[in-house]
Amino acid sequence: MLIQYERPGRDKSKVKHLCAILYLPVAAEARAARIIEAENTGDKSKLQKGDTMDISITKMVVAPCNEDEQDRQYDNQRNEAPCLCSTCLENPPISKILPCNCSRCLPEPVPIKKPKPxxxxxxxxxxxxxxxxxxxxxxxxxxxxxxxxxxxxxxxxxxxxxxxxxxxxxxxxxxxxxxxxxxxxxxxxxxxxxxxxxxxxxxxxxxxxxxxxxxxxxxxxxxxxxxxxxxxxxxxxxxxxxxxxxxxxxxxxxxxxx
Ligand SMILES: [Zn+2]
Ligand SMILES: [Zn+2]
Structure with missing residues (x-):
């Protein structure tokens, strides 16, 4: 599955906690790590069959913070001066929540299955x-x-x-x-x-x-x-x-x- 992220411009009155969800197959992290390593070293000997992934997704999969990676990929400027046009004044772009609440920085709690054996x-x-x-x-x-x-x-x-x-x-x-x-x-x-x-x-x-x-x-x-x-x-x-x-x-x- 290929999803490209961009700075979201949705209606914030309708979508309160906008987030992108990336569905990954099992072992996607290991695969992404191999692709990144091959990319960085130029040594493709460790790549396995089926090791293909869009490079932006690959980087997202191994990124320590998804939001920072998103900003890096789309060149979003955190410190840019706020735009004063009427659209932005009316509907200011989402600013980063600190501390970051992306699933890397704040892993989702995985519900523990209560054993009822x-x-x-x-x-x-x-x-x-x-x-x-x-x-x-x-x-x-x-x-x-x-x-x-x-x-x-x-x-x-x-x-x-x-x-x-x-x-x-x-x-x-x-x-x-x-x-x-x-x-x-x-x-x-x-x-x-x-x-x-x-x-x-x-x-x-x-x-x-x-x-x-x-x-x-x-x-x-x-x-x-x-x-x-x-x-x-x-x-x-x-x-x-x-x-x-x-x-x-x-x-x-x-x-x-x-
Ligand atoms: Zn984060
Ligand atoms: Zn504007």
Whole structure:
């Protein structure tokens, strides 16, 4: 992209903080540095394939101050006596702001991405022993509840503002899996665990009461299966004569719902 700068003469009442933005490809600075060096030394051996750039842009890219470079390239005089013509009196040219606020002298703050790692949830899920997880049958039922919860979140949003947000954004499949994996933890330790585990999902985080209600509704469907499973285990123990350990009964849900 090639942009030539000039002393801007735009309507300052409309454009308050006029600035030029130069979009550069990755590695443009390194490329510009090689071009400048070749220009200064006459040695083109270090130039790489594709090392072509308008020389004024090249100089701008490596300049310690963009405004000084702009003035240099266009021979703008900082100290020239103010023009007294009616146009300039009415609409005085922009004078340099001191200290300079160009992006070289005052680098723009780069927003730091706050880590909201799903990793927290993933490691929490890993800590839950197999014996404390939902059985396959319970998994299917709980998942149905989560899918309708997702639909409810979607429906509750205003179509005018959120119409383009896809259904899956509200509760991605990965989060549904995490809810199912950490189900017992979420249910027994409530809000605290939900905040800790699902800090990456604002839909859950900002509507914890709603989410807890969904868990409780799902529990009503799951509790009978849980009881049946516990009974099966009890009978199994009684007939086999030795206790079945958790490791021998994968996907077996023995959480105490009382
Ligand atoms: Zn500057
Ligand atoms: Zn003038």
């Amino acid at each position: 799903r990793a927290v949830a993933e490691s929490a899920a890993l800590m839950i022993p197999q014996s404390e997880r939902l059985s396959k049958a319970m998994h299917v039922i709980a998942k149905e509840h989560m899918l309708s919860y997702r639909l409810a979140l979607f429906d509750a949003k205003d179509e005018r503002t959120s119409g383009f947000t896809p259904l899956t954004s509200y509760l991605p499949a990965k989060d549904i899996q995490l809810i199912l994996d950490t189900y017992t933890l979420l249910l027994t330790n409530g809000e605290l665990q939900i905040c800790r585990i699902f800090a990456h999902n604002n839909y859950i985080l900002y509507n914890i009461d709603g989410f807890v209600k969904v868990l409780q509704t799902a529990e009503k469907d799951l509790a009978p299966i849980c009881t049946a499973n516990q009974e099966k285990e009890r009978v199994g123990r009684a007939t086999s004569g030795y206790p079945i350990s958790g490791a021998l009964s994968p996907n077996y849900f023995v959480h105490n719902w009382g």
